[in-house]
Amino acid sequence: MNIWLGAALATLVSMSAHAANSEIPPRIQPVVYKSGYGSVQFKQSIKGYKTAEYKLNAKAGQILTVGFKTSNNSANFNVTAKGADYALFNGSIMGNHFIGSLPADSEYTVQVYLMRNAARRDEVANYEISLILANGDAVDNSQSFDQNLALQGIDFHVKADQVDGKPTLRIEPKGLEIDNSTITRPLNGNIVRAEVADLNNDGSPEIYVYTRPAGRSMPGELIAYSANNKKSLSEIYLPPVSDNPKTAEGYQGEDSFSVVENTLVQRFPVYDSADANAGRTGKRRQIQYKLMPGEAGWVLREDKVSEY
Incomplete structure (x- = not known):
């Protein structure tokens, strides 16, 4: 989005x-x-x-x-x-x-x-x-995603590409003081959206790219990097939903992500169970994350969980 x-x-x-x-x-x-x-x-x-x-x-x-x-x-x-x-x-x-x-x-x-x-x-x-x-299930990586995003003087060119015949995400930063090297990551799904933000309000932006494989009950994926003091990029880690058994109840993927104020929000439909034949309950679960410093980079920490 x-x-x-x-x-x-x-x-x-x-x-x-x-x-x-x-x-x-x-x-x-x-x-x-x-x-x-x-x-x-x-x-x-x-x-x-x-x-x-x-x-x-x-x-x-x-x-x-x-x-x-x-x-x-x-x-x-x-x-x-x-x-x-x-x-x-x-x-x-x-x-x-x-x-x-x-x-x-x-x-x-x-x-x-x-x-x-x-x-x-x-x-x-x-x-x-x-x-x-x-x-x-009708969308595949042949659809081209090519978008330029900018915040706080730093530009990000986000593109779906092919490298050696394999779907690849390319993030090309511009404006960083030390390292503007292109980042490439294998794509296991389709890029559905990219956003830039400054969740921790430190004056340096982050880039968030959301992907999702085609098909029912497939998990969404977040690929994210922070511009450390506008010098270089370091990866942002999002813990899997399964790390919290209570939050993971009825989780079967189909995630969507978005930046809301100073949080990253993950939403997904809640199923009766984790069984492949389970039906939806009609509810959606929402997890809000705060961006926090980790031991070797940045981590999105669970802050609030709600259902609607």
Whole structure:
């Protein structure tokens, strides 16, 4: 996602810096996929405080891809689940491309807007937007993920690549004082989203890349690095859910990740048991992690667990 920096990457909807104005109703465009998935494209425009909202219904685990091209650099889009208090993706921070595994059965809104300064000047933005919804098992590494992210003067180019015929994640940093070497990691799933943040508020950013293999009951994976005093990157370790037996009850993977305020949030559906034939309980478990120094790097420590 989505999301989607530092503490602002939480992207609380009520604090978003876009040009939403309650006195000017949005242009609402329902998006219907006859088979439950598919692809649609729109060529439209907005002006001033007018926004456009594309509303679609999706299932947990489906992959939403949003592509956005515009004539006005002040135009962006957000992705939000119905009733959520934060955006899955904030385009004003994270760019013009979103691909992510959706966390729940819900109605999702893709909102196109002009930033407040441009809206105040009554500017126009012509744009093209594509909304591709795919089942989790229909997405593979042949889909290209290529995104540039930046925070606190450090840039990260995150890309899905092929090395010796094998899917590979490439992270190319820029702006570090000592070591800007490219990091490569084997990809065991699909890159569904990347975010930059500063969870520990130390003035140096982190890069978080979320991946997930295709198919039911497959665990998501976090690949993350911290820019130590803006000098070089060191890996961030996320303990497996199984480290806490209570938290692991009914866990069967299908994780999604996002940065929310100064925490990393992991969400997954809760099953009746860990048995392969178990059914879902209808609940989702959420784990919040704090970024803490470890013995040889950085560790995400479990801070709070909740269900909804």
